[in-house]
Amino acid sequence: MDLYRGTISKRDRRAFLPQPIPEESLRRILQAGRMTPSSKNAEPNRFIVVRSPEGKQALADLSPMARWLADAAVVIVIAQVNEHPFDAGRCAQNMMLAAWNDGIGSCPAHLPEERVRELLGIPPEVFINRVIGFGYLDPERSGPPPAVARKRKPLEELVHEERW
Numbered sequence: 001m002d003l004y005r006g007t008i009s010k011r012d013r014r015a016f017l018p019q020p021i022p023e024e025s026l027r028r029i030l031q032a033g034r035m036t037p038s039s040k041n042a043e044p045n046r047f048i049v050v051r052s053p054e055g056k057q058a059l060a061d062l063s064p065m066a067r068w069l070a071d072a073a074v075v076i077v078i079a080q081v082n083e084h085p086f087d088a089g090r091c092a093q094n095m096m097l098a099a100w101n102d103g104i105g106s107c108p109a110h111l112p113e114e115r116v117r118e119l120l121g122i123p124p125e126v127f128i129n130r131v132i133g134f135g136y137l138d139p140e141r142s143g144p145p146p147a148v149a150r151k152r153k154p155l156e157e158l159v160h161e162e163r164w
Ligand SMILES: Cc1cc2nc3c(=O)[nH]c(=O)nc-3n(C[C@H](O)[C@H](O)[C@H](O)COP(=O)(O)O)c2cc1C
Pocket: 010, 011, 012, 013, 014, 063, 065, 066, 107, 108, 109, 110, 111, 144, 148, 149, 150, 151
């Protein structure tokens, strides 16, 4: 997939098919996370891979906005040994784009961190950045919900030339 096309066509999608993703794709997603550059190459990101139905359901139960996590083929939690939100964001998007390159959809979720910590046994000194669900998209339910249809502000509103 052309990198530009892949980048701008990647949507945050939540309607997954009940179908596992190949082991090789999961490995490529994790490799994309691993290879993400980081500030001073400190490599703060760690990955918790949740694939069991019970594990995914327990995460999905933590937020009414993330019930769809139960249907994901795999849920990956990005945790950081040093807190660095920029590095986590880059890592998250790299993994989601690597997945998209393999035809796998994804969506980040916001879950109550302390509940995630408890559930997954994440030590107190480790920061929880983001939970992401991955899976093949259900073509029957592939359209975005109208409330979050892909609206983006026009470039003219976002870009300043030379000065703010
Ligand atoms: C930090 C972050 C947290 C998010 N949390 C949730 C969530 O809890 N539940 C959900 O359904 N979508 C969540 N999303 C997805 C956003 O709703 C999505 O990025 C936005 O609607 C744009 O989607 P689009 O690219 O398909 O237009 C989250 C996105 C980000 C970046």
